[in-house]
Amino acid sequence: MNIILLGAPGAGKGTQAQFLVESLGMVQLSTGDMLREAKDSGTEMGKLVADVMSRGDLVTDEIVIGLIKEKLDGEQGAGFIFDGFPRTLAQADALGALLKECNRDLDRVIEIQVDDTALIKRIVGRSTCGGCGQVYHDETKPWPLNGQCSICGSTDVKRRADDNEESLKQRLMEYYKKTSPLLGYYFAKGNLISINGLLSMDCLLYTSDAADDTPCVDLGGRRI
Numbered sequence: 692m693n694i695i696l697l698g699a700p701g702a703g704k705g706t707q708a709q710f711l712v713e714s715l716g717m718v719q720l721s722t723g724d725m726l727r728e729a730k731d732s733g734t735e736m737g738k739l740v741a742d743v744m745s746r747g748d749l750v751t752d753e754i755v756i757g758l759i760k761e762k763l764d765g766e767q768g769a770g771f772i773f774d775g776f777p778r779t780l781a782q783a784d785a786l787g788a789l790l791k792e793c794n795r796d797l798d799r800v801i802e803i804q805v806d807d808t809a810l811i812k813r814i815v816g817r818s819t820c821g822g823c824g825q826v827y828h829d830e831t832k833p834w835p836l837n838g839q840c841s842i843c844g845s846t847d848v849k850r851r852a853d854d855n856e857e858s859l860k861q862r863l864m865e866y867y868k869k870t871s872p873l874l875g876y877y878f879a880k881g882n883l884i885s886i887n888g889l890l891s892m893d894c895l896l897y898t899s900d901a902a903d904d905t906p907c908v909d910l911g912g913r914r915i
């Protein structure tokens with residue numbers, strides 16, 4: 692099963708992807724994570740994209756399509772979760788072609804809907820634990836008073852350079868201008884499911900299909 696998680700910054704794509712990885716053994720392909728890794732390790736490509744990312748602009752299609760192609764060539768796994776890719780129509784076309792080349796299908800595109808005011812609140816104030824990746828929020832889930840992560844005890848508080856109000860506005864603008872047309876694109880292809888990202892995590896249940904034990908995702912009663 693190969694799926695795309697589509698949604699504005701802060702919609703919860705990464706969090707949902709993590710659940711799918713843990714429960715179904717799927718492989719998460721997050722172009723944002725790949726680009727941050729390249730930036731942190733100081734590769735040529737990382738240096739090239741650092742400014743673009745901190746402004747909240749999209750990096751070029753060529754770069755991200757290259758990253759995804761590399762991963763698809765090398766990974767087997769139970770299926771892919773595309774998280775933060777594609778973000779433009781050109782990327783969507785390229786993904787279709789890449790999947791065809793390796794005889795894979797795109798099973799579903801899941802749009803996670805969250806209204807803009809909630810998105811901004813979620814992102815500004817967000818931090819993660821450098822030790823285990825646990826997500827915290829200054830208002831809704833502050834770090835424990837002793838400064839240690841409640842899961843792993845690390846004191847390494849990480850904040851994304853682009854999780855500030857100015858970059859976020861630009862990221863939202865990029866989403867509406869370049870990524871939201873993908874909703875129509877995948878609707879027309881018959882792949883799209885939209886879910887309410889403001890509901891509790893229980894709206895996404897990851898189960899095994901009782902009939903034949905095939906892993907599947909249950910989206911509020913709709914199995915995929």
Ligand code: AMP
Binds near residue numbers: 750
């Ligand atoms: P994310 O972690 O998905 O929010 O991505 C962080 C940043 O990485 C974005 O604001 C873009 O600058 C860049 N980025 C990630 N994925 C893509 C993509 N598919 N196309 C273009 N830029 C991307």
